[in-house]
Amino acid sequence: MESLMSILIGVFFAIGTYLILTKSLLRIILGTSIISHGVHLLIITMGGVKAGGPPLLGLGSTSFTDALPQALILTAIVINFATTAIFLVLSYRSYKVLGTDDTAQMRGNEDE
Amino acid sequence: MSLLHIMILIPFIFAIFVPLLYKLFNSRIHTGWFVLIIPVVIFIYLLRFIPGISSGEAAYQSLNWIPSFGINFDAYVDGLGLVFGLLITGIGALVILYSIYYLSKEKEALHNFYVYLLMFMGAMLGLVFSDNILVLYVFWELTSISSFLLIAYWYQREKSRYGAQKSMLITIFGGLAMLSGFIMLSMMTDTYSIREMFTQVDTITGHSLFIPAMILVLIGAFTKSAQFPFSIWLPDAMEAPTPISAYLHSATMVKAGIYLVARFTPVFGGTSEWFWLVSGIGLITLLYGSVNAVRQTDLKGLLAYSTISQLGLIMSLLGIGSAALYFGYGDEADLYAAAITAAIFHMINHSTFKGALFMVVGIVDHETGTRDIRRLGGLMTIMPITFTVAVIGAFSMAGLPPFNGFLSKEMFFASVVDVSNLTEFNMDTFGILFPIIAWVASVFTFIYSMILVFKTFRGKYKPERLEKKAHEAPIGMLISPIILASLVVIFFFFPNMIGDYLLKPSVAAVLPAIAENSIMDMYITPWHGWNTELFMTIGVIALGTLMYISLRKWAGIYRMYPQSITLNAIYNSALDKAQSWSASLTDKYMTGYIRDYIAYLFGFFILFVGGTLIVTNSISFDASNNAPVNFYEIALMVAMIVAAFTVLLAKSRLTAIISLGVLGYLVSMFFVIFRAPDLALTQLVVETVTTALFLLCFYHLPRFKEQVHKEKKGVPFKPLNLIISIGVGVVVTLFALSANGTRLFEPIAGFYEDSYKLAGAKNIVNAILVDFRGIDTMLEIFVLCIAALSVYTLVKLGLSRREK
Amino acid sequence: MKKPNDIILRGVTKVAVVIIFTFAINLFFAGHHNPGGGFIGGLAFAAALTLMFLSYDVDSVRANFPVDFKVLTAVGVLIAVLTGMGGVFFDLPFLTQAFDYFHLPIFGKTELATAVLFDIGVALAVIGTAMVIIMTISEDR
Structure with missing residues (x-):
């Protein structure tokens, strides 16, 4: 399972990177989202998968999956939501102001 | 936090309030009056140390700063530091008083001026009173920075900016060299404390890093004290307001290099390398400065070169004095210890007469609107008080009695004559050069001193060439130069007053071993018989007068020196080349395309992470502990890969956004498989809200480019991008596999x-x-x-x- | 933007929003012992509000839900910080949480924890943030 997950994460990273390297702002944002999915899966895979029951004491199981990566990812998901929102609004604003979403055309002047 | 530390820090603290005071009171009271309190109080506070210091005690206070690295803010007051501290605050107070009249409170940005000035004062105090070399370094750079800010005070002028940049580049370069020297020193001795280094001199002298450390520390000192060939920044620093030139660029900051050399004499001194470097560079600078001063037409330029020359004089005395350490103690050591006495005495004298001269030039500039010697003349009757001060200062600089410059100049001659008889350090071959260079340089010193006084104040008054109608300066502006000029005379008649209380303890600080074992009988007297020194002085006056009168006839030889190989020309072309070269280099990789920068980042990521994996040989694959895989899990993975590729290849935005949503929901299913219910829930809800967000922005963002250009089919293919992204994917996979294969620690989840x-x-x-x-x-x-x-x-x- | 006039969506929304609100509050309080908590509860609540925005227009929702979400965010952060300060007054490290069991009339033996207060702050901040972002974008036409 872990090995397969590693490959899956690698694919996510590769696709995300390719999207980030394109010119369209929307594609770049899509790329970051995919990479962040990859990161979340990476963290939880590193914590060990299926090692025990869910980290809920109420269920009465004796061994639990590592809860720390889960807490980390929970934080990461919410932060990722905020950063995606900022990204979106930034690209939206820059499109409105500059009239393009092509990063190649957003080059500043020579003197900037 | 002791009183000593507060003394060092109070200028900084007060500087914070200066803008406030400026805002509140500037319309009525000149801000300078508030600032004046600080140096006066510190000066009085420092005076209280004199009795203790002169009887051989030293004050020491420690304050932890970064104790884990052994970096402590240790304040240490001994004779040498005290002399500098008194100069910094004493001259500082006079300069601030002078600036109150010099800088108009209506026109100038006084709050900036005094904040920088106080910053400088605090930095300088910290420099001379700190025992820790790293703390010393921090203050050292702070003086460079405040000097930069003060030179650029009139930043609207191009020349000010040029001069400021030049001084900054050179002194910061020197500071960095000094820092590396310091680090070498601390590597050798395993301490940052200067006084602890004194106890390990033998370790340092025998160490292989001794020579590099010495040269690096000396570069720091030479750049700061404008020694040849680093001297070029000082003339350009004259763009600063005159009070600043008087304070930083003649009396205090440029003497920081002198302080450093004196402070480290016990560590490095007594070796022939130190002796030759310090005294040799000092003598060259002495000659270079005085010869160049003669040809200046700007009064401040003249004073700048004269300062360079005088600093060279002091430096060479310190070099000569370091020979004392070679002899241990005895009569010979005392002979050379006298050179150290002369150095510190001349440094004090120089601050008095040069400070007075700068203020005089400032007054002339202020009242006539020009500092050009060719346009000035005949001011003697118009500005009698200024003229008197100028005569006192200039004659003292030329080494004439009855002024303090005469005393220290005679001591200087005595030292160079003594040292020429030395047989160690190859002096039997080159020793004779010392008195010759000293004497020739003194002749030129005499000439430019006369130029300064007589070309400005005698001759014909040419009002049509002046911008303003000349008149005597207001009394407030004259107070400071008059005080300094009176000190010039007082020191001549009562030299042993300073000798006992200040010179002796500071020489003891420079040569601690010798001070303990000898009486150090130093009695400074104006008259010591018809000896070599006196004849040298008489020769200087005779030849100097002759050459001054015939100046017009031989001044032409200055023009014969080609302009293209002056130090300034070399500096300028080097700076230009460096700028254009770095600009072209930067242009090569800073393309302005964000995509390129991101590609650099990912490229670095591949090289760094992948490289680390390979270099440390940590790529491993161990599937034995893997959890079992179910059929539906594989199906999920395939679905995720398909969704991800759809995002990548989608031709319309809507497809891409929805595929991304699908991907997010699939991830949340994986969280269920991985026994993470909280994550699954969060991911589910976040994905919903994010998709809503994407759709909201969807209306605003343009279509994908391929949709606009219908002729292009599919995503434009970029091989390099593909290589980079596959590289990132492979590195991450390898990283994940290796991390899974090796578990170094037990998980902390049990807690x-x-x-x-x-x-x-x-x-x-x-x-x-x-x-x-x-x-x-x-x-x-x-x-x-x-x-x-x-x-x-x-x-x-x-x-x-x-x-x- | 075209004015969506979807009667089915609106009808469903009316019912669904109530259900989601209830679910969100349930999720929030479940958080202490079961899956849920401030983040999830807050986000679910925000999702319900988003649904309202999508099916109705911004103004009518605002009329029925007169809360300035910027203030809500700030209040959430403030509550979280103040809960953290609680520990300081008892000479404990910042953000020390306490809990104890009480016998309340209706609920019986109940656990009351300051962590729940902290979680309320988190939830409010999450709702506020999500709504500020979405409303800002949707209002900017």
Whole structure:
């Protein structure tokens, strides 16, 4: 399972990177989202998968999956939501102001 | 925090309040009056140390700064530091008093001026009173920075900016060299304390890093004290307001190099390298400065070169004096210790007469509107008091009695004559050069001193060439130069007053070993019989007068020296080349395309992470502990890969966004498989809201480029991008596999499994979030809050400003 | 933007929003012992509000839900910080949480924890942030 997950994460990273390297702002944002999915899966895979029951004491199981990566990812998901929102609004604003979403055309002047 | 530390820090603290005082009172009271309090108080405070110091005690206070690195803010007051401290605050007070009349409170940005000035004063005090070399370095650079700010005070002028940049580049370069020298010293001795280094001189002298450390420290000192060939920054620093030139660039900051050399004489001194470098460079600078001063037409330029020359004189005396350490103690050592006495005495004298001369030049500039010697003349009757001060200062500089310059000049001659008889350090071959260079340089010193006085104040008054109608300066402006000029005379008649209380303890600080074992009988007297020194002085006056009278006839030889190989020309072309070269280099990789920069980042990531994996040989693959795989899990993975590729290849935005949503939901299913119910729920809801967000922005963002250009089919293919992205994917996979194969530590999760007992919660994840690691969560909601505010600001406020 | 006039969507929304609100509050309080908590509860609540925005227009929702979400965010952060300060008054490290069991009339033996207060702050901040972002974008036409 872990090995397969590693490959899956690698694919996510590769696709995300390719999207980030394109010119369209929307594609770049899509790329970051995919990479962040990859990161979340990476963290939880590193914590060990299926090692025990869910980290809920109420269920009465004796061994639990590592809860720390889960807490980390929970934080990461919410932060990722905020950063995606900022990204979106930034690209939206820059499109409105500059009239393009092509990063190649957003080059500043020579003197900037 | 002792009183000593407060003394060093109080200029900085007071500087914070200067802008406030300026704002509140400047319309009525000149801000300088408030600032004046600081140096006066510190000066009086320092005076109280004199009795203790002169009887051989030293004050020491420690303050922990970064104790784990052994870096402590140790304040240490001994004779040498005290002399400098008194100069810094004494001259500082006079300069501030002078500046109150020199800088108009209506026209000038006084708050900037005094903040920089106080910053400098504090930095300088910290420099001379700190025992820790790293603290010393910090203050050293602070003086460079404040000097930069003060030179660029009239930053509207191009020349000010040029001069400021030049001084900054050269002194900071020297400072960095000095820092590396310091680090070498601390490597040799395993301490940062200067006084502890004194106890390990033998370790240092025998160490292989001795020579490099010495040269690097000397570069620091030479750049700061404008020694040849680093001297070129000082003439350009004259663009600063005259009070600053008088204070920083003649009396105090440029003497920081002298201080450094004196301070480290016990560590490095007594070796032939130190002797030759310090005295040799000093003598060259002495000659270079005085010869060049003669040809200046700007009064401040003349004084700048004269300062360079005088600093060279002091430096060479310190070099000669270091020979004393070679002899241990005895009569010979005392002979050379006298050179150190002369050095410090001349340094004090130089501060008095040069300070007075700078102020005089400032007055002339202020009252006539020019400092050009060719346009000035005949001011003697118009400005009698200024003229008197100028005569006292210039004659003292030329080494004439009855002024203090005569005493220290005679001591200088005595030292160079003595040292020429030395047989060690190859002096039997080159020793004779010392008195010759000293004498020739003194002749030129005499000439430019006369130029300064007589070309300005005698001759014909040419009002048509002046911008203003000349008149005597207001009395307030004259107070400081008069005080300095009287000191010039007083020191001549009562030299042993300083000798006993200041010179002796500072020589003891420079040559501690010798001071302990000899009486150091130094009695300074104006008259010591018809000896070599006196004949040398008489020769200087005779030849100098002759050459001054015939100046017009031989001044032409200055023009024969080609301009293209002057130090300045070399500096300028080097700077230009460096700028154009770095600009072309930067242009090569800073393309302005964000995509390229991101490609660099990913490229670096591949090289660094992949390289580390390969170099440390940590790529491993161990599938034995893997969890079993179910059929539906593989199906999920395939579905995810398909969704991801759809995002990549989608031709319309809507498809891409929806595929991304699908991907997010699939990820949340994986969280279910991985026994993470909280994550699954969160991911589910977040994905919903994010997709809504994407769709909202969807209306605004343009279509994908391929849709606009229908002729192009599919995503434009970029091989390099593909290589980079596959590289990133492979590196991450390798990294994940290797990390899985090797487990170095036991997981710490066991602690959190007690969450019911520790936090009363049965949901471990939630207990971690709100209790165990609550501060993370709190900061996280700060981040959220900031994100919300930025979005709001970007949309609402950005728009309203654009619409105006 | 075209004015969506979808009667089915609106009809469903009316019912669904109530259900989601209830579910969100349930999720929030479940958080202490079961899956849920401030983040999830807050986000679910925000999702319900988003649904309202999508099916109705911004103004009518605002009329029925007169809350300034910027203030809500700030209040959430403030509550979280103040809960953290609680520990300081008892000479404990910042953000120390306490819990105890009480016998309340209707609920019986109940656990009351300051962590729940902290979680309320988190939830409010999350709702506020999500709504500020979405409303800002949707209002900017």
